[in-house]
Amino acid sequence: MSSSTLGGKTVAIFVVVLIVVAVAAGVGGYYAGHGAGYDEGVKVGGAEAYQKGYDEGYSKGFAEGVESVKPVLPKKIKIGSLMCLTGFLGPMGEKIVKGVELAVKEINAKGGIAGRPVELIVEDTATDPTKTLEAFKKLVEVDGCQVVIGPMASPEVMAIGEYANERKVVVISPTATSPEITTRFPDDYVFRTVGSDVLQGKALGEIALDRGFTKVATLVLNNPYGIGIEEKAKEVLGDKVILSVRYDPAKMDFRTELSQIKDSGADCVIYVGWYEDGRVMFKQALEMGLDNIQWIVAEGCYGKPMFKVPESAEFMSRAAIGTRPIAPVGLVTYDLFAEKFKKEFDEDPTMYCDTAYDATMLAALAIAHAGEYNGTKIKNSLEYVSQFYIGATGHKMFDENGDQLTQFYEIWDVVKEDGEYKFVGIGTWPK
Amino acid sequence: MINWAQVLFNSAVTGSLYLLAAVGLTLTYGLTRFPNFAHAEFMAFGAYAGYAIAEQLKLGFQYSIFAAFLASAIMGAASYLLVFRPLTKRGATIIHLMVASIGLGFFVRHSIQEIWGGSPLTFRITWGYFDVGPIRMTSIWIIMICSALIMALIMHFILTKTMMGKAIRASANNPDLAMASGVNVEKVALVVWMIGAALAGVGGLFRAADTRLVPLIGWEILLPAFAVVILGGIGSFYGALIAAYTLGLAENLGVILLITLNLSTDYRFAIAFIILILTLIFRPQGFGKLFGEAG
Numbered sequence: 178m179s180s181s182t183l184g185g186k187t188v189a190i191f192v193v194v195l196i197v198v199a200v201a202a203g204v205g206g207y208y209a210g211h212g213a214g215y216d217e218g219v220k221v222g223g224a225e226a227y228q229k230g231y232d233e234g235y236s237k238g239f240a241e242g243v244e245s246v247k248p249v250l251p252k253k254i255k256i257g258s259l260m261c262l263t264g265f266l267g268p269m270g271e272k273i274v275k276g277v278e279l280a281v282k283e284i285n286a287k288g289g290i291a292g293r294p295v296e297l298i299v300e301d302t303a304t305d306p307t308k309t310l311e312a313f314k315k316l317v318e319v320d321g322c323q324v325v326i327g328p329m330a331s332p333e334v335m336a337i338g339e340y341a342n343e344r345k346v347v348v349i350s351p352t353a354t355s356p357e358i359t360t361r362f363p364d365d366y367v368f369r370t371v372g373s374d375v376l377q378g379k380a381l382g383e384i385a386l387d388r389g390f391t392k393v394a395t396l397v398l399n400n401p402y403g404i405g406i407e408e409k410a411k412e413v414l415g416d417k418v419i420l421s422v423r424y425d426p427a428k429m430d431f432r433t434e435l436s437q438i439k440d441s442g443a444d445c446v447i448y449v450g451w452y453e454d455g456r457v458m459f460k461q462a463l464e465m466g467l468d469n470i471q472w473i474v475a476e477g478c479y480g481k482p483m484f485k486v487p488e489s490a491e492f493m494s495r496a497a498i499g500t501r502p503i504a505p506v507g508l509v510t511y512d513l514f515a516e517k518f519k520k521e522f523d524e525d526p527t528m529y530c531d532t533a534y535d536a537t538m539l540a541a542l543a544i545a546h547a548g549e550y551n552g553t554k555i556k557n558s559l560e561y562v563s564q565f566y567i568g569a570t571g572h573k574m575f576d577e578n579g580d581q582l583t584q585f586y587e588i589w590d591v592v593k594e595d596g597e598y599k600f601v602g603i604g605t606w607p608k
Numbered sequence: 609m610i611n612w613a614q615v616l617f618n619s620a621v622t623g624s625l626y627l628l629a630a631v632g633l634t635l636t637y638g639l640t641r642f643p644n645f646a647h648a649e650f651m652a653f654g655a656y657a658g659y660a661i662a663e664q665l666k667l668g669f670q671y672s673i674f675a676a677f678l679a680s681a682i683m684g685a686a687s688y689l690l691v692f693r694p695l696t697k698r699g700a701t702i703i704h705l706m707v708a709s710i711g712l713g714f715f716v717r718h719s720i721q722e723i724w725g726g727s728p729l730t731f732r733i734t735w736g737y738f739d740v741g742p743i744r745m746t747s748i749w750i751i752m753i754c755s756a757l758i759m760a761l762i763m764h765f766i767l768t769k770t771m772m773g774k775a776i777r778a779s780a781n782n783p784d785l786a787m788a789s790g791v792n793v794e795k796v797a798l799v800v801w802m803i804g805a806a807l808a809g810v811g812g813l814f815r816a817a818d819t820r821l822v823p824l825i826g827w828e829i830l831l832p833a834f835a836v837v838i839l840g841g842i843g844s845f846y847g848a849l850i851a852a853y854t855l856g857l858a859e860n861l862g863v864i865l866l867i868t869l870n871l872s873t874d875y876r877f878a879i880a881f882i883i884l885i886l887t888l889i890f891r892p893q894g895f896g897k898l899f900g901e902a903g
Contacts, residue, residue: 488734
């Protein structure tokens with residue numbers, strides 16, 4: 178026992194050394210580049226210095242780690258992953274899994290975790306909570322995984338959360354944003370590397386405040402996603418919210434809901450919807466003449482599919498701005514990640530490849546820090562190492578619920594150029 | 609301040625859609641005595657046929673109304689001739705017929721999905737919008753209301769002034785007596801199935817043009833359509849007419865009430881069903897008997 182405790186401590190030092198050196202070098206290089214005075218300098222100088230410091234810190238800590246943990250870690254370290262490779266989110270999952278693969282490949286190229294190679298086991302969830310639970314049980318019971326990257330959708334995370342807690346297996350979702358995950362599974366084995374929509378609700382509320390709106394109506398999907406954002410936005414806006422509407426997405430006849438907003442005299446609408454109902458909502462909002470007030474829209478309606486309905490596209494270009502989670506702009510670590518991703522897969526990373534990469538890296542760091550392949554130890558280490566890790570999407574510190582302490586959002590707008598509609602970034606939150 | 613004129617107008621749009629959807633359902637129920645769940649697919653099929661004409665062949669929306677009417681009429685006739693009449697002749701009960709209609713609906717819905725795919729389709733027609741007094745209108749909403757009212761007038765004329773109408777009413781009232789009096793009950797049933805399906809197809813098309821088109825589009829309004837049928841009195845055309853607009857109004861008032869109470873508009877169905885339950889308790893014959901029709 179004592180040797181394992183000693184091993185754990187040594188590994189802890191190794192990780193701290195690794196990260197502090199890496200971060201210090203990276204940040205130093207960043208400011209060195211800044212001092213030189215031009216953007217290209219910042220990028221090249223910063224990236225080079227960061228990578229150099231990272232590599233040096235890694236090999237030093239690695240050597241120490243190998244020395245101390247030999248008796249405790251298994252010969253092969255398994256990391257499980259639950260991804261929507263088929264079903265509704267299949268097209269998205271095929272891309273996101275590459276973020277996980279890239280991280281594992283990188284870790285193994287550097288000698289694995291304390292000399293033990295990482296074995297990645299990916300299971301398809303088919304975007305189905307029931308199948309997710311089956312696949313999760315397979316990973317836990319058959320493969321003996323103590324840490325799993327995924328699953329992607331919030332209902333899938335909800336489906337396995339209880340089982341994960343019971344079997345003490347760490348789950349890190351790179352994509353599930355529902356605030357209900359926090360309330361259902363606080364302080365436990367469920368983590369995520371994307372911000373909860375509690376933060377997006379705050380962002381939407383503050384953007385409305387910032388722009389001086391005093392009569393705000395909220396119009397949200399009646400599900401955990403919509404209600405989570407609505408409640409947080411209301412907290413920020415207080416009595417400036419004059420009307421709240423929770424709608425049924427299947428109804429599609431939204432005229433009276435929209436009439437109510439019109440009659441309330443609101444000067445701004447905070448809106449949370451998905452593609453299918455969002456397009457109809459915007460079409461009917463245009464028809465009802467609600468394009469003369471500002472709409473501030475959550476990330477569920479960010480994306481080209483919104484433009485498939487001409488009125489929806491026109492409405493968005495006239496009246497809508499919104500938010501979506503992104504890595505902080507100009508982040509050196511993101512550029513490095515994107516470069517490596519492109520080199521490996523010959524394509525640019527898409528939304529959430531970066532958070533999947535970070536989730537995997539955090540898992541590996543936590544295993545290294547724990548010095549033992551044990552869910553409870555990995556969980557405690559995960560909370561600890563997250564304080565020091567700066568990943569592709571920036572600082573990844575967890576709060577006491579396993580949620581991200583910070584999340585950056587892009588503020589987007591829709592513009593019409595030569596008859597084509599497109600999304601453009603007009604700012605970030607926090608500023 | 610609530611703009612009541614707008615609320616009434618919105619209710620008229622909702623009610624018109626429910627009327628088009630429910631007329632066929634109530635009349636076929638009156639004649640063949642079972643709830644036809646494939647009615648939802650009559651709506652969907654009409655809408656997709658209209659989509660093919662308006663968007664894929666780019667022939668204009670006016671033609672797509674005819675296409676929806678015709679396509680669904682043919683489907684209604686085929687359903688009656690190939691599925692429900694043979695079953696009835698073999699002594700099928702209401703349960704057999706109901707299950708058969710669910711099966712038929714599955715078949716049609718999945719065929720639609722094979723042809724047009726399952727993802728939402730959109731009519732790329734921009735409807736002009738304008739204010740009339742305090743009311744905001746678009747051309748499609750006015751088309752919906754006018755079509756429903758014109759259809760109601762024509763149906764009224766057919767039912768009261770033509771031989772066919774008398775035969776329909778007689779067959780619904782007492783099929784044996786009608787047959788004894790020389791009415792070809794099967795032919796009457798065929799005509800009713802065609803008309804009912806055709807109107808449902810037009811209703812489906814309007815819903816699709818107003819929102820978007822998915823294979824399940826009929827199921828989204830089948831529940832309120834059944835509510836209209838029961839509220840109006842099963843088999844009663846005039847009852848359905850009043851019930852459709854009553855339900856449209858109740859639903860839109862319900863939305864206002866729910867928003868005021870800070871509840872989700874998901875619960876609007878609860879309002880429809882409270883009305884329905886109260887009807888079944890206090891006036892199980894619905895509005896039908898008000899007009900001296902058969903229940």
